[in-house]
Each structure stands twice: as C-alpha cells, then as structure tokens.
Amino acid sequence: MADRNGASMPEAQMQIEGIGLSFGGVRALSGITFNIYPSTIQAIIGPNGAGKTSMLNCISGLYKPQQGQIRFEGQNLIGRAPHEIARLGIARSFQNIELFRHMTVVDNLMLGRHVHMRGGVLTGGLYWGPGQREEIAHREAVEQVIDLLEIQSIRKKTVGSLSYGLQKRVELGRALAMHPRLLLLDEPMAGMNSEEKEDMARFILDISEEQRTTIVLIEHDMGVVMDISDNVAVLEFGQLIAYGTPAEVKANPAVIAAYLGQEHS
Amino acid sequence: MQSGTFHSTYAGDMALRPYWPMRIRIILIIAIMLLFPWFGNRYWLNLVNTIGIAAIGAIGLNILVGFTGQISIGHAGFMAVGAYTTGLLAAHAGLPMWISIPIACIVAAGVGALFGMPSVRLKGLYLAIATLAAQEIIIWFLTKGDKIVQMATGDRRAVFFGESLSIPPAANNVFGIALKGNNDFNFYWVIITCLVLTVLFASNLFRSRAGRAMVAIRDQDIAAQVIGVDLFKYKLLAFATSSFIAGLAGALMAHYRGIISWERFTIDISILYLSMIIIGGLGSVSGSIYGAAFMTILPALLSNISRAASGVMPAFANYLPYIQQGAFGLAIILFLIFEPEGIVKMWRNLKDYFRLWPFSY
Structure with missing residues (x-):
C-alpha cells in the first residue's frame, strides 16, 4: 500500500x-x-x-x-x-444523478459552496453590502470549477435539460465546489x-x-x-x-x- | 434581435435585471405605479389594492410551496395571525400601524415556524394535513379566544376578539403621518410600497445562499443534506419567512378594510391562495403577482359581464352566482390542462415569440 x-x-x-x-x-x-x-x-x-x-x-x-x-x-x-x-x-456524488434539476448549473455549483458561506434569509433578502460581496466571491470559486470541468458553455442552462454525461459532470462539479x-x-x-x-x-x-x-x-x-x-x-x-x-x-x-x-x- | 450579452464582472452577470430592455421595462412599471392613483377612480384603486394584498400573500405562500416544496393549506391561518395581532394592538393598545404591523409579521412568523415543525418528518400530503390542523386550530382560537381569556382572567366581561374586530381609524398612521381622507388612495401607497419591498426581498432571497438551500430541498432533499444543507433549519426558515409575509398581507388587509373577522381567513381562502400560485406559476415571484391579479380580476369581470347580460336576459340574474363559480372552476381546470406551469410560462412563450419574430418557427 x-x-x-x-x-x-x-x-x-x-x-x-x-x-x-x-x-x-x-x-x-x-x-x-x-x-x-x-x-x-x-x-x-x-x-x-x-x-x-x-x-x-x-x-x-x-x-x-x-x-x-x-x-x-x-x-x-x-x-x-x-x-x-x-x-x-466530505463531499459525494450519487449513482443516480441527484442534481437540483430545476436550477441552473451555476446555482447547483453555488450550492456546493453552501458550507463555506454564512448568508442567511435577511442578508440574502437585502442583497446589499456583505451579502452581495459574499455571493460574488463564491461565484469566483464556482467559475474555477467550471473551468476545470470545461462546462463554461452550459453554465446558465437548467440542469434538467442537459444530457446524461453532462449531468454527471455537473454533479462532480457540485461536489468539487465544496473544496472537499x-x-x-x-x-x-x-x-x-x-x-x-x-x-x-x-x-x-x-x-x-x-x-x-x-x-x-x-x-x-x-x-x-x-x-x-x-x-x-x-x-x-x-x-x-x-x-x-x-x-x-x-x-x-x-x-x-x-x-x-x-x-x- | 439580440445575439448575446456579455458581462465582464460577476456582479453584472448576477444582477436581477442583467439586460437593458428589462431595466427599461422596470422603469415603465414604476412610472405606471406612480401615476396610476392620480387617474384611477375608487373602484379601480380598490381593485388594485386588493390585488396588491393578494399578491403579497401569494408571494409568501409561493416561498413555502413553490420554492421550498412544502405544501401548506394553512396559509389563511397565518394571515389571520397577522391581521388579529395588528388589530388587537391597534384596538386595545392604541398602537399606530407602522409599529403594530411589523410586530404582527414577527408574531405570524413565530406561529408559522411552530406549525412548520411537523415538516421535519412529514412530506407531501401528510404535511398538507398537518398544516390543515394549523389552519383549524388558529380559527378555533380566534372564535373561542374571548372564552379562553375570560376563563383565564375570571373576568366574564372581557372582550378582545368579539364577533369581529374594528380597527380605530387613528391607527392608520405611518411614521407619524395620519392617513386621512381618501382611504383607497392612501392605502394604495402603503400597499404598493409593501408589495415592492416583498418582491425585492423574495427575488434577492432566491439568488442567494438561504433561498438556494430552500430550492435545493424542493428539488432533491437527500442531495441537499449531503451538500451541507440543514433540512430542519431551512424548512423552518421557509415556514417563518412565508408566514411573515402572510402576516404582512393579513395585517394590511385588516387596516385597509378597518374591520376583521375570522370568516375572512377560512380554509377556502387558503385554497384560493394555493390556486393563485398554481395558476400564476409555482416557484416564481412574478407568477405570484399574475396569479393574484387573475384570481382577483376574474370574479370582478364575471360579475360585470353577468350584470350587463342580465339587462338583456333578466332570467340570467338568478343563475349568476352559479355561473360565476362554474366559470371560476373551469378557468382553473383549463389552466391545469393547457399551461400547468402557469401564467408566467405563457408570458415567457409570448416574449419568445416576439423575440424571434418574424422567424418564429
């Protein structure tokens, strides 16, 4: 070993x-x-x-x-x-794709950042100052994953509309965005x-x-x-x-x- | 025809209205909203105010049902909590509405979170039945509230709720400015301000962390857990947020109408709000407004048509209520069959048609 x-x-x-x-x-x-x-x-x-x-x-x-x-x-x-x-x-992907089907690729990956963010209902609802800056900072982290997995062209697509292979790749991306x-x-x-x-x-x-x-x-x-x-x-x-x-x-x-x-x- | 829009910053790409035609449309809508009350008569103002309150309530319900996927048929109950809290504070404590309405919203949020607790274990129809219990318990409390207070205090003459609760006009006061004179005109500004704030809040919520977590729970709750979303916390937050906004709608209705009774918050109203968001579009903020407008205008329109028709055919007037209810039901069925995704989808299809026009095949 x-x-x-x-x-x-x-x-x-x-x-x-x-x-x-x-x-x-x-x-x-x-x-x-x-x-x-x-x-x-x-x-x-x-x-x-x-x-x-x-x-x-x-x-x-x-x-x-x-x-x-x-x-x-x-x-x-x-x-x-x-x-x-x-x-x-610890992050994971599933055997049967378990993505958030009605959300875009970017939103799915942003959910991967969930554990690293702190914004709540109020800061999110205001979307002003620290709340907005946090979202933008984590969007950058997500874009790095998008570059790594070569899915730039589908970032704004709804996940449910993607092909099976791409969905698998997005699911890997969502786990990766967690920086596990x-x-x-x-x-x-x-x-x-x-x-x-x-x-x-x-x-x-x-x-x-x-x-x-x-x-x-x-x-x-x-x-x-x-x-x-x-x-x-x-x-x-x-x-x-x-x-x-x-x-x-x-x-x-x-x-x-x-x-x-x-x-x- | 637009060929593409290119953003050079993430902030620009993540804006609510990333394209300039959208911004122009928003400016137009704001202009219409500012000009409308100066031209609309009382009938139209009343109609728009009713739509505004319904739209706030519908957005509240959509946050829970459309975005978080937790079915609730107790929404009118949470509205009643808001209405009665502000009503009691105004009638018995003499508080002005700009203080009592926020308190009412917070109380409604608390009650909503409490009745949202079963959602940890229950899903779908089972949760619907649990929220039905919330609806009935709240209405029971409102009808029996005085008896409970009397038994608790021993004062048999204590009356807080009564058959209906009148709100003193002096309570209609915003930051020290008393709302006097044309009630419809004054409340138009209050309601439209609350609606705009609610729309902004909800739109922002669902492009940020907490809102995304709620949508994730709707789409795939196991994956949401594994990605680090605390299901219990976010379901309760969804119930609280939804009830906060429901409380706002109920409280506004209380002050606008000046009199409230539990009959305005029965299960029929809960179902009415559910049909608003289904017809308007589940999981869409603008859809909630379309649905609220549709469900408010349709009965008004039907009664106007039938009143006009009854002049030609007097016998028609007798059947009026039945025809209205039938047409109402028919409209809902037709929507469910032909556009299950609601008015918001029809609007999108129409936009796509004209965007590609004249090559729309």
Whole structure:
C-alpha cells in the first residue's frame, strides 16, 4: 500500500472499523474494516448488491450502521447528521444523478459552496453590502470549477435539460465546489461511452493531483479502476474479501473467484 | 434581435435585471405605479389594492410551496395571525400601524415556524394535513379566544376578539403621518410600497445562499443534506419567512378594510391562495403577482359581464352566482390542462415569440 509518490504508509485519513449494517433481517454490511489514506484514489469494487453504495451512505451519514466506527481526521462520524458530515469536508456524488434539476448549473455549483458561506434569509433578502460581496466571491470559486470541468458553455442552462454525461459532470462539479478533503464518487462513469469515460477519468486524476483531494471511487469498469486507483477494496455480500494495490487485488484468487471469474462464467 | 450579452464582472452577470430592455421595462412599471392613483377612480384603486394584498400573500405562500416544496393549506391561518395581532394592538393598545404591523409579521412568523415543525418528518400530503390542523386550530382560537381569556382572567366581561374586530381609524398612521381622507388612495401607497419591498426581498432571497438551500430541498432533499444543507433549519426558515409575509398581507388587509373577522381567513381562502400560485406559476415571484391579479380580476369581470347580460336576459340574474363559480372552476381546470406551469410560462412563450419574430418557427 502506497500513495502516489511512493511514500510508505502515511497516517490514515479515514479509519473504517468493523462496520455492520442491517435492514431488518438483511445484513448489508458486516465487519468492514479498512483505512483510506490522504491524497490517494481509493476504489471500492464488487458485484451488484455487494454493499458498496451502503458503505458510502454510512460515510456520508445517510445510513446509521449498528456496529463499528468511522473516524475522519480523528472525528467520529457515526451519529452525525449528513449536513454536519458535509461541513467536515466530505463531499459525494450519487449513482443516480441527484442534481437540483430545476436550477441552473451555476446555482447547483453555488450550492456546493453552501458550507463555506454564512448568508442567511435577511442578508440574502437585502442583497446589499456583505451579502452581495459574499455571493460574488463564491461565484469566483464556482467559475474555477467550471473551468476545470470545461462546462463554461452550459453554465446558465437548467440542469434538467442537459444530457446524461453532462449531468454527471455537473454533479462532480457540485461536489468539487465544496473544496472537499474527501470526495466520494458513486459510479461516476456509469452509462457513459468510452470518450466520456476518458474525460471523467482525466478529471478525477486532475482533481487528485492538483488539489490533493482524497477520492473514494465506486466503479464497475475494471480497466478504469485498475488504471487510476492507488488502493482497491473488494466487497462481496457485505464483506471485505480483499484489499490492496490494483496489482495485488488482481492476483487475489478470492477476487478472481468471486468477482472477475463470475463475470466471464 | 439580440445575439448575446456579455458581462465582464460577476456582479453584472448576477444582477436581477442583467439586460437593458428589462431595466427599461422596470422603469415603465414604476412610472405606471406612480401615476396610476392620480387617474384611477375608487373602484379601480380598490381593485388594485386588493390585488396588491393578494399578491403579497401569494408571494409568501409561493416561498413555502413553490420554492421550498412544502405544501401548506394553512396559509389563511397565518394571515389571520397577522391581521388579529395588528388589530388587537391597534384596538386595545392604541398602537399606530407602522409599529403594530411589523410586530404582527414577527408574531405570524413565530406561529408559522411552530406549525412548520411537523415538516421535519412529514412530506407531501401528510404535511398538507398537518398544516390543515394549523389552519383549524388558529380559527378555533380566534372564535373561542374571548372564552379562553375570560376563563383565564375570571373576568366574564372581557372582550378582545368579539364577533369581529374594528380597527380605530387613528391607527392608520405611518411614521407619524395620519392617513386621512381618501382611504383607497392612501392605502394604495402603503400597499404598493409593501408589495415592492416583498418582491425585492423574495427575488434577492432566491439568488442567494438561504433561498438556494430552500430550492435545493424542493428539488432533491437527500442531495441537499449531503451538500451541507440543514433540512430542519431551512424548512423552518421557509415556514417563518412565508408566514411573515402572510402576516404582512393579513395585517394590511385588516387596516385597509378597518374591520376583521375570522370568516375572512377560512380554509377556502387558503385554497384560493394555493390556486393563485398554481395558476400564476409555482416557484416564481412574478407568477405570484399574475396569479393574484387573475384570481382577483376574474370574479370582478364575471360579475360585470353577468350584470350587463342580465339587462338583456333578466332570467340570467338568478343563475349568476352559479355561473360565476362554474366559470371560476373551469378557468382553473383549463389552466391545469393547457399551461400547468402557469401564467408566467405563457408570458415567457409570448416574449419568445416576439423575440424571434418574424422567424418564429
């Protein structure tokens, strides 16, 4: 296990310890334990229904696991509301695009700045002095994200009218506008053609390299996963069956049997 | 034909009226608003004042329903809180309206936030039923208020609410200037000022942080949470803001009419305001005004038409109320079928047509 620069084992940014989650009698996750290291790209793979999205939902506070702990930069996440976790610097995108469909691209990205702004109903309603200056300052931050993701031409478009690939990109942008320290991406390339996938992979690498953001990535395209990730965690039936560098995971017989093998059987 | 507008500053790009034709139109509207009362007779002034108050109320409701996505059928209840608070302060404490109306708005906001608490757990129809409870509890309190006060104080003659509440004309006083003489003319200025301030407030709110958070809750509440929006806080803020403006509309109505009774704030009125914003355009400030105008002018227009027709056909007069109600319902149904996005969308289509004219295909 090593980060991009080949330095050996830095301190973990997030520690996931013994996470167990069940819905009624169905066990979605059991005893999941692994670390996420700063400035790395951490992939989570596994067959459908393995519990990958449930894992992300536990991190972002949408699910409350019954067992275990998640610590992010020393702070316990379990029991915190999703908006409090966002304030700690964790952003995410969703598997099914969850954008604010009736708002423009700029407004969607401005919502990404929500945690960094303080304006309330009164300052907003007046839109004068400090309130206005804050809006303009954060618009600049949003424009940087727009430049990074090359979506200048659609910034005033309503999100609902955009194509699927562009919506995925805007959703990534909204998470990026938060300037997160940890970015959770749930299948950012699902349903894309190879050209769009290439663009998305390039953006993810750019974000990782330029902003040193830690990225947790759920993805089904094995080629992409093996190419861009530093560490891979493999889930099956709610259990962690392998963890390591892409090369280690690729050689792991349990993974081949459970996951790669099944796909070609 | 405009080919494009290019802004070189973010402030310019983020302005409410970024293009010069919009600014000219605003100047024209302001000029008409300033000139109108000098030419309009009392009938027209009364009609415009009624529209103005309805528009303020509709903007208040739209903030909650159209922008934040929280259905409320208790809006008339919150208006009643505003009307009765200012009415009681004027009638029993002798406060002038420029002091009592802001207090009434704050009280209405507080009551709104209180009854907004179920919105944390409830959505859609369930929340609608919870707000229906608010509506009925408030009306119950207004009709039984005197009995409660009598029981609490032991003074059986104490009368605060009564069957209806008269507001002393002396209360109609703005910053020490007494409003005397032509009531419609005087209140035109009060109402139009409040309407302009409400429009500016709401427009600004929804291009800044708090308003965006409310719209985010409407569009996708899970994503809003994950992006850092505190759902509870912003739903309550939406209820409070909406009720504050509802309270303003109710209070203005109280002072303008000079007499208030709970019958003006029943559930019918809540539904009427809901239909205003649906017909005008959900989630649109200007749509609220169009809807308020439409729903106020339509009954007046219908009664004028039928009065004219009854001269030709005397038998017609007997059916007048039924025809009016039927036409009213028909108008709403036609709107829902042909332009569910409301008058504001029709206006936009018309503008697009002329912008591209004569190549509008």
